[in-house]
Amino acid sequence: MDHPKIAIRNLYKLFGSNPEAMIPYVKSGMGKAELLKEHAHVIGLQDINIDMRRGDITVIMGLSGSGKSTLIRHLNGLIKPTTGDILLDGTNVARYAGASLRELRRFRMSMVFQNFALMPHMRVHENVELAQRVRGDDEGDARKNALEWIERLGLKGFERHYPHQLSGGMQQRVGIARALASNSDVMLMDEAFSALDPLIRTDMQNLLLDLQKDLEKTIVFITHDLDESLKIADHLIILKDGVVVQQGEPQDIVLNPADIYVRKFVNDINRGRVLRAESVMVPGIIEGAGTSGAVDADDNLETVIARSDGDVGKAFVVTRDGIPAGVIRMQDVFKALVPRRFDQEQTSDNSPAIITQRQEHAS
Template structure:
């Protein structure tokens, strides 16, 4: 396993029912989710999942209700036992762990942020944030400063003695994030962590997460059913349907080259100008280029370039990264990228083979 791969999921299957091993034989023979339930009364939760999650990056697992995303994340710390497959974390197969090793994994290596906050109502904000270290046996005097540090970092300084019911939903979720950070775990599991929040608060929390990630470089596994949220947060995007991976990769590439009609439908209503980045549609530098209308950053969205160009498709811009030229963006190519594409021939051929 590469040093950069933090979590590796290999040929993972989960079947719910009285005889999952027997049902797995039908799945291997080609039985789908609907047929497995109709003919054998077993539920196919996950089907041959293969995903590698890179250290220090955000992997977003997205899908509609029933796609298997929450089932998948619960396999990483073995809250759910698989029917078949492997889950490797830091070069060790979690499925080989005994109870002592599992407790250490859950307490020290992985933290979890829940959709419904999961705060203890009778404990103060400080006590909730310090729970991971208290569970490990630390005395209060040894975890208070650490908990206060992370409460301040998420914008809750001075609220130590408040209780969860005294806070808004967004503030409660900030406590949940502070609690996860207090644990000092290098992996954060976030299961629909922002789904219960109002849109404006949700945006604030997404921005906070990205800000923290820029500083801390955690390995984050984020579950969501929201495509806009996925495109904003993901370094690596995994799209599930009926327990199987339909497509995975860098979000910009999925937008430009969807490999399945399901993905095409999913992204059809996206504001492509707002989510596509200059780096995804720029061309290599060339000495033959004519005059440039100016510089744009490789990570700017196309919406900003359209405004800058005032719609003039004859313009070209030099693309820079950290002040250095890395490419050229033609406004004509930009406009072509805004036209939604059908599923790529390569993707469809791969599915047929």
């Protein structure tokens, strides 16, 4: 069994003068407003249970105040939990302090910030070398490694520029190069592209995905943008008021929102551009399906519709790496374009089609 790179178990974060004493109230069902009114404490995170697979991009999204930045800052010890565990390769790092915490930040986790967080008095190559220099790497090795990442991130020729001489997109490339140059296991990205213009933001998303194909880093990415989440996420987590309301594969969440809150997120997206053929196909090869050719499992539904010329009677074989994986019928494609009606009375906790907010706890 492939164990998760990061496992968060029963994590609570309360803010106030005596947060540990408030945990029983929260566990017994006291809500955020009631806890604030009666005990002057704030619920930041409540009973978080998440598995983050190695080599995946895990995206945590939610509106402002949902707890997403609070959660990511628990991973590298910038915030300590009130109670709960954070397991990195099976080791609980939630209570790390002193030398062990410094080692975690220097060697195991790097971070890319929304506001770039570059040193204004340092040139590009010095910023990229910074993490390596701080932990005592050989100066020559640090410079060589930094220059390799500078070139790979499209910054060759700007090595001796200062941050203020670069555009926002280029500054963020420097931030990503610095994180990658540290060669850490895990890269944390807190609203990393939110300050960028839309076109530059799209370029940075594409750059991240291209790099990830080769690097297979474990990336935790925070955003409030659903389109960005659906584009880059292998595993998507949606937070509301410090609680995970739904998590799973992005395609499943779009097709099966767990509640009205999630449905509001996904209703206005272009489903044809987001959903892939693999999510709508009937798995396995169906004899006599009358297919009209083949489409790739990763083709979006807009591509499939274009292939069909809008003919609802057509069907296509869906291939993955050139191997047939199923059949997609155009009538199912057009049905998938219509947001599912949410009927709370028909939603079952035991329904395999729906990823509920009830998460698996460590056994």
